[in-house]
Amino acid sequence: MKFCSHCGRPVTLTVPADDDRPRHVCPSCGTIHYQNPKLVVGCIPVWEGRILMCRRDIEPRRGYWTLPAGFLENGETAAAGARRETFEETGARVVQLTPYLMVDIIHIHQIYLMFRSRLLAPDFHPTRESSAVKLFEEVDIPWDDIAFKVIEKTLRFYLEDRISGRFAFRTDKIETRGSIGN
Numbered sequence: 001m002k003f004c005s006h007c008g009r010p011v012t013l014t015v016p017a018d019d020d021r022p023r024h025v026c027p028s029c030g031t032i033h034y035q036n037p038k039l040v041v042g043c044i045p046v047w048e049g050r051i052l053m054c055r056r057d058i059e060p061r062r063g064y065w066t067l068p069a070g071f072l073e074n075g076e077t078a079a080a081g082a083r084r085e086t087f088e089e090t091g092a093r094v095v096q097l098t099p100y101l102m103v104d105i106i107h108i109h110q111i112y113l114m115f116r117s118r119l120l121a122p123d124f125h126p127t128r129e130s131s132a133v134k135l136f137e138e139v140d141i142p143w144d145d146i147a148f149k150v151i152e153k154t155l156r157f158y159l160e161d162r163i164s165g166r167f168a169f170r171t172d173k174i175e176t177r178g179s180i181g182n
């Protein structure tokens with residue numbers, strides 16, 4: 001952050017009184033701009049054992065495959081956000097959303113919350129954000145072309161748990177940038 005979103009003057013990075021870490025502080029109007037992690041919500045949409053994935057048509061990682069996920073908006077529940085992102089990226093309606101995996105991604109200040117879900121019907125299509133949308137059998141998942149490490153983790157956990165049919169809520173974290181996007 002370079003300029004104060006309240007008054008437009010340049011901000012400085014400094015530790016405010018009674019705080020323990022640097023913040024962007026506006027010397028002109030005194031506003032302290034706190035920055036905190038963002039929540040990304042998404043789905044593992046399943047239809048008859050196959051998993052719905054989309055090929056990103058936006059940066060970052062354009063051309064790589066992912067599960068539908070995006071930033072939660074103010075005023076919506078996490079599940080509603082996951083359902084909305086799934087529709088925006090795949091054109092598919094999902095039901096029976098169950099929280100499944102939370103991943104802290106420390107270095108990019110994000111927390112992913114992924115839901116298991118079922119497609120209401122096998123209706124989906126490319127969208128403004130996805131150049132292709134497709135149901136994958138496990139053997140066909142494009143592991144070498146997954147957009148983000150958190151999505152690879154989600155798929156591997158899901159496929160592992162599916163063997164036993166027991167899907168306890170999982171947590172994990174990613175602390176460093178890997179060879180693929182976050």
Ligand code: ZN
Nearest residue numbers: 004007026029
């Ligand atoms: Zn200001």
